[in-house]
Amino acid sequence: MNTAAKAGIVIAAFMLLVAILSPLLAPWDKVQRQDLNARLDRPTMDHLMGRDQLGRDVLARIIYGSRISMLVGISVVAISSILGLALGAFSGYRGGWPDKLVSGFVFNVFLSFPGILLAIAMVAFLGPSIRNLIVALSAIGWVSYARLMRAQVLKVRELDFITAARALGASDFRIMTRHLLPNSIQPLIVQASLGMAGAILAEAGLSFLGLGVPEPIPSWGKMIDDSREFWFTAPHLFIFPGIMIALAVLSFNFIGDGLREKLDPKQRAR
């Protein structure tokens, strides 16, 4: 693993830890406590990231926000990878018309227009909530896993050990879960890491547009949007959430790139 990927792992692990411990680090009443006398206060020793437009502690809201980012990121990766794996494996393994329909038509439709637009459309009509956000982002996320899985299955399907397993009478389901999946898992891990970065960025973007988590839950993207009137008088209100989003996205991208390089010797040579 290269240095960047190692740094990515450290940052991502730290963020996950903060997200898990957030109820202790930033209890809900601290996240919500307003102090209108201390509106827009710059960072001080007591409030390391300052206070927002309602006098709430920015650090506490950032910590709580990490929970939303990680929750959405992990859920989207989990749902879309399972969905993608199942459909990709089925399509590649079965071949024939189901494969033509999935890989020839469904994939193309999903790849034919920008994912974020579809996510915006879905949340716009479903209504903003964490659940709908996860549904929308999973609905656009599964395609890349499915394509990857299908390609892997097509590659592995004809290998001798699969033929051997089939000759021994193994069922399709057993071959898929016991043989195809373990042999295709590596590129999927790379994709999951990049997918995590994408989901965190998309969550922040949708929340910035007012299509993410509803009031009063803090999310990094929404914190930037909420402080829009104060960007230039109190820049800490957009700088800290912005740095957090960039760090989270960067670290998962680093991990993904590092893993890909490690798994693919051809890339390393370049």
Added chain:
Amino acid sequence: MLGPFLAVARRLLFVLPVLWAVVTLVFLLIHIVPGDPARELAGENASQQQYEAVRADLGLDKPLLTQYLNYWKGLFRGDWGQNPVTKQKVLSRISSRYPATIELALAALFFAIVISIPLGVTAATHKGTLIDSLSTLVALLGISLPSFALGPMLILIFSVQLGLTPVSGYREAASIILPAITLGAALSAILTRIVRSSVLEELGEDYVRTARAKGLPERQVIYKHVLKNGMIPVITIVGLQFGVLLAGAIITERVFSWPGIGSLLVDSISERDYKLTQGCILAIAATYVLVNTATDLVYRFFDPRIKLR
């Protein structure tokens, strides 16, 4: 001689099912609204008559299949629906806002190309050095930094502190600079990496050795020979990414209060103007599909290696 025409025809034929699916998905959107969208829109206190009127306005009073056929008919007739209150036509609102978005996307594209080619070439010719690592770092930052954090930062530095550019708006010509940089940053990062790897690949080719053996200065080898061939993948990505810029503009427009289709879309969502939301999404998605197809066709014509197939 018929070959290329057949290829074009096949490619165009392939777009039709995709466009059909896009329209169908957009049509279905209103049916994923939880509960009754007409009730939602008319409000709690609406009379039965008002409710019926809203329902008819949305076309929800007819069977699903009829609604679907009417939707298609409307699209072809240029009747994309209207605002239930103001009666403003969806299509005219979209067409009055779309040019600003196209303008912004083109400016962002221009910015990305101007930045990424010299950066990518320098990174490739200085492979493994500090310059190379720096350009990779800048590229990664460009991808990871969200536009809604980069945008305010640029405004803070260039408009508020230095007073060089307008904070937001559309009136002055200079207004486009910061939105274009914000929107183009991610693309310039992606392009830099592609230019770099593409140039690196070409540098290993025989013709480069020949050109060098002829005694051509390195500058000429790079800019006259290598870049020409190395640009083919770059052109493809530029075409494919133009649609991504249109989608990215939704966020950038909100940052800078840019009066394009993106901010129209966001406004339509908060006003729950369903027809307008559907129209905006359809317009962006259709442009995306068509630009991608056009890129693909142009690419086929310009690269002889592809035309032969």
